[in-house]
Amino acid sequence: MMYHAYQAHADVMWPLRTMARAAVPMLLDDSLGLGGHPPHRQVAAACEVMRLAEMTHRRPDWGISSVRAQGREWEIAEEEVFHAPFGTLRRFVKVGAPAQPRVLIVAPMSGHFATLLRDTVRTALQDHDVYITDWLNARDVPLSEGRFGLDEYIEHVMRFLEVIGPGAHLMAICQPCVAALAATTLMSEDENPATPASLTLMAGPIDCRVEPTAVNKLATTKPIEWFEKNLISRVPWRFPGGGRRVYPGFVQLTAFMSMNKERHLNAFRDYYVALVEQEHDKAEATRTFYEEYMAVADLPAEFYLETVQRVFQTYDLPRGELTFRGRRVDPSAIRRTALVTIEGERDDICAVGQTLAAQDLCSRLRPYLRTHYVQPGVGHYGVFSGRRWQHQIYPLVRDVIHVSA
Known part of the structure; x- marks a missing residue:
């Protein structure tokens, strides 16, 4: 049930994330006279933070040309x-x-x-x-x-x-x-x-x-039976590996991020500020890291x-x-x-x-x-x-x- 609950939440959030991605270019479009206004940059930055915080399940490109x-x-x-x-x-x-x-x-x-x-x-x-x-x-x-x-x-x-x-x-x-x-x-x-x-x-x-x-x-605080019962789930049938028992990547990522919760919250906050202040190099470094970090594999x-x-x-x-x-x-x-x-x-x-x-x-x-x-x-x-x-x-x-x- 854990995997199905996660996927249901992802499906519910999909339209909102899609709208946020689509809104960013429009909010920053100089030809429309919007790009230079702080309120528009703030909304666009919030949309970018929402996009960056999304877990994906596709391997990023290697990008080594x-x-x-x-x-x-x-x-x-x-x-x-x-x-x-x-x-x-x-x-x-x-x-x-x-x-x-x-x-x-x-x-x-x-x-x-x-x-x-x-x-x-x-x-x-x-x-x-x-x-x-x-x-x-x-x-x-x-x-x-x-x-x-x-x-x-x-x-x-x-x-x-x-x-x-x-x-x-x-x-x-x-x-x-x-x-x-x-x-x-x-x-x-x-x-x-x-x-x-x-x-x-x-x-x-x-x-x-x-x-x-x-x-x-x-790893030693619980018997292996606890890990199997609480952390293992089955892939929903809509995916090629439907029915396969997995340790979901979203569980691992959540565990890693919870170990350094303040650091990650600060990073996303600083990312928002960098976008609003148009500090592009700083924002790009954060974006590059989290686009990789948020790509999870089961x-x-x-x-x-x-x-x-x-x-x-x-x-x-x-x-x-x-x-x-x-x-x-x-x-x-x-x-x-x-x-x-x-x-x-x-x-x-x-x-x-x-x-x-x-x-x-x-x-x-x-x-x-x-x-x-x-x-x-x-x-x-x-x-x-x-x-x-x-x-x-x-x-x-x-x-x-x-x-x-």
Whole structure:
């Protein structure tokens, strides 16, 4: 019923939001003599705030048309290299560029689309041939495609690496660090030719027993049955994935925003003021962030529940009890893949030490194949986006990849 109630509210609000969107150009139309008047700007700004506060369920465009590297501008072309039921292996091609190390970025499946990593991709494109796991919104995946749990996630990572071919590098951001480490372990154990040459784990919950954050503690306050009963819903039949059990993206977004309610309220208020005062650059920065942030994707129920239970409640990987299709995952099998672990000093989602735990689990890895770095002064998102990612973290990751290539 939760999903149906949400959709009913969205349907009721649709005409009002549509009118608000249509009103803005008219209210600011200089040819009608309206654009310069403060009352009209105030009404238009209110309409814009209403538009920006709307949750959407479509992946935003990547918007990466070119990148500057090696002293010149390169045109970027997107390619769908491989399509699986729950995600696409997407490649960003620098048209005419020479061969460079291939990197697969594993995006989180955490209520947002992979485009949340746009800055990660754009930065990595300077020196690499970049691929990404472009996960689909679960409400658009028909029931006939079956389940998607943690095992299927790991399988997707391994399959994508095999499609890219031997010698590729793997970079996991946040939540998928567990799956990426498991995939690398299994491929190393099997001596798979497509085993990644390097594995970069960034702000990921490898061992949530280390300095638990508020997010970690929340997962342990209730039994897994509570999460299933209260947070899982079925997609309405009007959508392609009708009937599929999901953890709705709107629930995840609401939870995230409630953690920093004042900050988001202030941001929308400042956005309104910036529009009224015609501070276009300031307004554009807020608009860009929230257009991405308000685009939500539903998670398959199996994946969400298994992640909560096996990663955040029972800590299967660090306790040596994580299994894949009944097979134990033992990271000590990794012996030739260079390991990089990155953390943010002020990360309130994945605390310092949780990602570092991967270094201890990969106990047979030689010292020269290990790198760990804590970035001072950044929170969770600053690990993979923004100035410090671009100028301090990325060069370190790039150098390890190029040495391992």
